[in-house]
Amino acid sequence: MGKTENRPAERSSWQLIARRFSKNRLAMAGVALLALMLLAILLAPAYMPYDEMIKEDVFNRLQRPGEGGHLLGTDELGRDLLARVLYGGRISLLGGMATIAIAFAAGCLIGGAAGYFGGRLDTVLMRFIDMLMAIPPVLLAMAILTALGSGLVNLIISLAISQIPRFARVVRSAVLTLRGSEYIEAARCYGCSSMKIIVRHILPNGIGPIIVSATLTLGQIILSISSMGFLGLGVASPTPEWGTIISENMLNIRYYPYLGLVPGVCICLAVMAVNFIGDGLRDAFDPRTGN
Amino acid sequence: MYLVKYTIKRLLMLIPVILGVTLILYFVLELSPSNPALQILGADASAEQIAALEHEMGLDQPIIVQYVRYILGVLRLDFGSSWVSGYDVLDTFMLRLPDTLMLAFTATLWAVALGIPIGIYAAVKQYGVFDYGSMVLTMLLFSMPSFWLAILCQILFCLVLHWLPATGVGSLRHFILPALVLGANTLASMIRMSRTSMLDVLRQDYIRTARAKGASKAAAIVHHAVGNSLVPVITQIGISFAGCIGGAVVTESIFTIPGLGSMLINAVKARDVPVVMGTVILVAIIVGVINLVVDLVCAKVDPRIDLAA
Amino acid sequence: MEMDRSGALLEVEGLHVRYKTKSAEVYALNGLDLRVERGEKLGLVGETGAGKTTLALSILRLLPERVGEITAGSIRYEGEQLLEQSEAYMLGLRGRRISMIFQDPMTSLNPIKTVGEQILEVLDLHFPGLSKAEKLGRVARMLETVGIPASRGGDFPYQFSGGMKQRIVIAMALIGEPELLLADEPTTALDVTIQAQILEMMSRLREEYGTAVILITHDLGVVAEFCDRVAVVYGGRIVEQGSVEQVFARGMNHPYTEGLLGCIPELDSRAERLTPIPGQMADPTVQPKGCSFAERCGRCMEICRTRQPEPFESEGHSIMCHLYGPGEV
Numbered sequence: 001m002g003k004t005e006n007r008p009a010e011r012s013s014w015q016l017i018a019r020r021f022s023k024n025r026l027a028m029a030g031v032a033l034l035a036l037m038l039l040a041i042l043l044a045p046a047y048m049p050y051d052e053m054i055k056e057d058v059f060n061r062l063q064r065p066g067e068g069g070h071l072l073g074t075d076e077l078g079r080d081l082l083a084r085v086l087y088g089g090r091i092s093l094l095g096g097m098a099t100i101a102i103a104f105a106a107g108c109l110i111g112g113a114a115g116y117f118g119g120r121l122d123t124v125l126m127r128f129i130d131m132l133m134a135i136p137p138v139l140l141a142m143a144i145l146t147a148l149g150s151g152l153v154n155l156i157i158s159l160a161i162s163q164i165p166r167f168a169r170v171v172r173s174a175v176l177t178l179r180g181s182e183y184i185e186a187a188r189c190y191g192c193s194s195m196k197i198i199v200r201h202i203l204p205n206g207i208g209p210i211i212v213s214a215t216l217t218l219g220q221i222i223l224s225i226s227s228m229g230f231l232g233l234g235v236a237s238p239t240p241e242w243g244t245i246i247s248e249n250m251l252n253i254r255y256y257p258y259l260g261l262v263p264g265v266c267i268c269l270a271v272m273a274v275n276f277i278g279d280g281l282r283d284a285f286d287p288r289t290g291n
Numbered sequence: 292m293y294l295v296k297y298t299i300k301r302l303l304m305l306i307p308v309i310l311g312v313t314l315i316l317y318f319v320l321e322l323s324p325s326n327p328a329l330q331i332l333g334a335d336a337s338a339e340q341i342a343a344l345e346h347e348m349g350l351d352q353p354i355i356v357q358y359v360r361y362i363l364g365v366l367r368l369d370f371g372s373s374w375v376s377g378y379d380v381l382d383t384f385m386l387r388l389p390d391t392l393m394l395a396f397t398a399t400l401w402a403v404a405l406g407i408p409i410g411i412y413a414a415v416k417q418y419g420v421f422d423y424g425s426m427v428l429t430m431l432l433f434s435m436p437s438f439w440l441a442i443l444c445q446i447l448f449c450l451v452l453h454w455l456p457a458t459g460v461g462s463l464r465h466f467i468l469p470a471l472v473l474g475a476n477t478l479a480s481m482i483r484m485s486r487t488s489m490l491d492v493l494r495q496d497y498i499r500t501a502r503a504k505g506a507s508k509a510a511a512i513v514h515h516a517v518g519n520s521l522v523p524v525i526t527q528i529g530i531s532f533a534g535c536i537g538g539a540v541v542t543e544s545i546f547t548i549p550g551l552g553s554m555l556i557n558a559v560k561a562r563d564v565p566v567v568m569g570t571v572i573l574v575a576i577i578v579g580v581i582n583l584v585v586d587l588v589c590a591k592v593d594p595r596i597d598l599a600a
Numbered sequence: 601m602e603m604d605r606s607g608a609l610l611e612v613e614g615l616h617v618r619y620k621t622k623s624a625e626v627y628a629l630n631g632l633d634l635r636v637e638r639g640e641k642l643g644l645v646g647e648t649g650a651g652k653t654t655l656a657l658s659i660l661r662l663l664p665e666r667v668g669e670i671t672a673g674s675i676r677y678e679g680e681q682l683l684e685q686s687e688a689y690m691l692g693l694r695g696r697r698i699s700m701i702f703q704d705p706m707t708s709l710n711p712i713k714t715v716g717e718q719i720l721e722v723l724d725l726h727f728p729g730l731s732k733a734e735k736l737g738r739v740a741r742m743l744e745t746v747g748i749p750a751s752r753g754g755d756f757p758y759q760f761s762g763g764m765k766q767r768i769v770i771a772m773a774l775i776g777e778p779e780l781l782l783a784d785e786p787t788t789a790l791d792v793t794i795q796a797q798i799l800e801m802m803s804r805l806r807e808e809y810g811t812a813v814i815l816i817t818h819d820l821g822v823v824a825e826f827c828d829r830v831a832v833v834y835g836g837r838i839v840e841q842g843s844v845e846q847v848f849a850r851g852m853n854h855p856y857t858e859g860l861l862g863c864i865p866e867l868d869s870r871a872e873r874l875t876p877i878p879g880q881m882a883d884p885t886v887q888p889k890g891c892s893f894a895e896r897c898g899r900c901m902e903i904c905r906t907r908q909p910e911p912f913e914s915e916g917h918s919i920m921c922h923l924y925g926p927g928e929v
Contacts, residue, residue, distance in 0.1 A: 131311035134575045138537035146559045146567045147322045223436050227541050230438045231556055246439060253442060254450055264439040271434035496707040502662055505695035505725045515710050593712055594756040
């Protein structure tokens with residue numbers, strides 16, 4: 001009982017994916033939310049100069065939201081919470097994206113090489129990956145942090161390394177499935193050029209799971225960065241970071257709940273937006289999984 | 292009998308993995324610029340004292356020699372001693388392991404016990420109010436950082452309602468809140484996994500066959516769908532349990548539970564290499580054993596899984 | 601229970617079934633009439649998507665929930681109106697009085713239960729009075745009957761070949777000793793040699809148990825070999841039905857049946873090419889005003905597009921086509 005799509009052949013698979021994605025309301029909400037947050041964060045220097053807004057001001061300690069021109073109030077040291085959250089977002093969000101980019105690139109390299117060349121290289125690389133996977137990612141990241149010391153760059157590197165095994169696996173299996181699949185053979189048989197095969201067939205079919213996995217991992221990484229910041233292993237105070245902001249306000253949260261609520265809600269919203277996009281992408285790339 | 296053989300084989304296969312893990316960790320941690328002798332003796336130690344200690348610890352040897360000595364130590368269950376406290380790493384680990392295991396175990400237990408039925412029910416009533424409700428719940432749990440959830444719970448249950456102690460250990464009541472927080476993520480993945488798996492199983496032909504035989508919808512679900520839907524969920528339980536041991540780092544530090552997590556954080560901050568190394572290796576072994584158990588359980592549930600192969 | 605012994609075993613009248621999905625409504629059955637006598641072997645033939653499986657699922661009232669819906673018509677089984685019965689009544693009917701065999705034996709068995717357990721389940725459901733030993737004995741005998749050693753009852757489905765799985769499915773369908781068996785393409789997924797074995801076995805068992813069979817297939821060869829009567833389905837209606845001899849004689853046929861018959865190679869006429877039916881299945885998302893085959897019919901007339909044909913009957917051979925309509929010739 002096939003439903004009547006009007007001539008699917010006229011549309012490329014990319015357009016179909018984009019269309020399915022744009023029809024997904026949650027995914028579009030995620031895109032809108034993430035875009036809004038990124039805009040606010042990236043343009044922050046234009047409307048909220050760091051030095052002016054984030055200065056210690058003992059006379060304006062713990063102002064409630066709205067008091068003294070502070071939209072979201074101030075913390076124990078009299079620093080504007082809104083400004084700190086906006087600048088903190090740069091580290092939490094952009095840092096998360098950087099982490100994924102590194103892990104993604106390294107994972108593609110390792111997994112792609114293992115899958116494409118196969119043989120002994122595959123065995124060696126995958127054994128190595130298996131060993132890394134034997135360690136829970138959080139612990140691996142912490143071990144690397146021990147060696148490198150805390151700080152934003154080290155945090156990003158260690159979190160990225162802890163995610164490489166996962167990406168390498170996904171990429172390798174995608175390459176392996178595609179290499180042996182019949183429709184690639186078929187495309188080759190009726191004279192498709194290699195380039196055309198890669199662009200028209202391998203990319204849309206193979207990159208789906210990789211992009212989806214990258215998006216869904218981004219949510220976890222944002223959580224990890226803020227957790228590490230909270231534990232004092234990542235970005236150290238006074239540099240603002242969502243997790244760090246919560247930890248430095250721990251003592252006052254009970255009576256000044258906004259100090260914990262605002263950065264916490266920011267983390268939630270960012271992760272949620274990213275997860276919506278990830279789920280939407282998954283359904284768009286593989287409509288069978290959706291309902 | 293083949294189960295015993297399989298178990299032994301798997302445990303033996305764990306050895307090269309652990310050796311590899313040790314190798315990786317050893318060389319990563321070797322990057323650490325800190326000077327252990329200086330760290331142990333304190334800033335006012337003389338150069339001779341430091342040199343003497345370095346010699347004693349074998350730090351003046353080439354790194355390969357150091358690694359082989361470390362490995363030989365590990366095989367004799369000697370993980371060295373802390374650079375900070377001087378205590379034996381394995382002793383400290385064993386001392387702190389019960390609290391962490393207890394925490395991870397209770398967290399996994401309640402999350403599994405609650406998550407699987409919720410997920411299955413949501414799948415059976417797909418698109419119903421319950422289904423949407425459970426989806427919103429998993430969405431929230433997945434996007435909430437556990438330390439933040441912990442703080443919210445502390446404020447609500449301890450400071451406002453005074454139901455539970457906020458921090459520390461000592462009684463079972465102390466474990467309730469940490470286990471609740473630590474299991475939240477597992478709960479979300481259990482709901483999601485069992486729902487997806489159940490939806491998939493409900494579409495299978497053998498469910499229709501069961502219905503055609505005269506089984507009621509409920510009977511078809513209980514006798515045919517649930518068992519089949521559990522296989523991927525069990526795998527997920529193993530992954531989640533390992534995740535809980537990792538997540539305990541955060542939970543223990545907030546609730547000041549003297550388990551592995553809080554030990555590890557202090558060690559990472561102090562760059563106490565032997566402690567970090569020993570802890571990670573030992574946890575990797577525990578995770579390896581958990582994976583083995585999971586595979587054995589899966590094989591028990593699904594006859595198609597052939598362990599002998 | 602009072603039963604109308606003289607009437608037909610199954611009478612389907614004016615059955616309309618609609619599938620509703622997010623994107624479209626599909627009219628799967630559009631006024632289907634069908635009559636099956638006791639012990640009869642009826643072949644139900646048609647292309648994929650013609651509504652054959654839908655009919656079988658409608659009889660058992662197992663259409664996919666919230667998607668498939670019977671919008672009009674009646675299904676009488678042994679004189680009882682099935683569409684008005686309670687779910688509890690249907691539970692007692694399925695597997696006991698009407699059984700169904702599904703197309704793909706690979707997926708129609710539960711992979712994590714032994715085949716013995718799965719056959720036994722039918723007895724547990726419908727014969728709760730029997731002792732455990734009695735039930736196990738029946739399962740063992742049934743397995744032997746379909747040609748599988750009873751000792752293999754403790755094996756799991758993955759340990760059997762496709763043909764053996766289908767034998768197990770048949771055992772499961774027959775152990776309740778139903779009066780009607782709905783066999784939905786039972787041999788399509790199997791090798792040709794296995795197909796013949798399975799058909800031969802079904803034929804033998806059918807005789808033994810006196811079960812009526814609706815054999816759903818798109819293979820006219822299978823029908824010619826196995827059935828007494830044929831019903832041809834197109835666009836959710838029976839467009840032609842009659843005895844195998846009447847239909848296969850190629851004397852008077854619905855143009856669609858002619859097309860189907862034209863697709864079968866004949867050994868003795870070597871020069872002739874097979875003639876495929878032009879065009880595609882009618883779009884099931886629109887309800888045509890006239891005959892649903894009009895668009896593909898080589899002998900289509902003006903009236904075919906505007907009015908639905910009435911069945912033309914002669915000696916139990918009925919054709920729903922304006923070519924044979926009363927007074928239209």
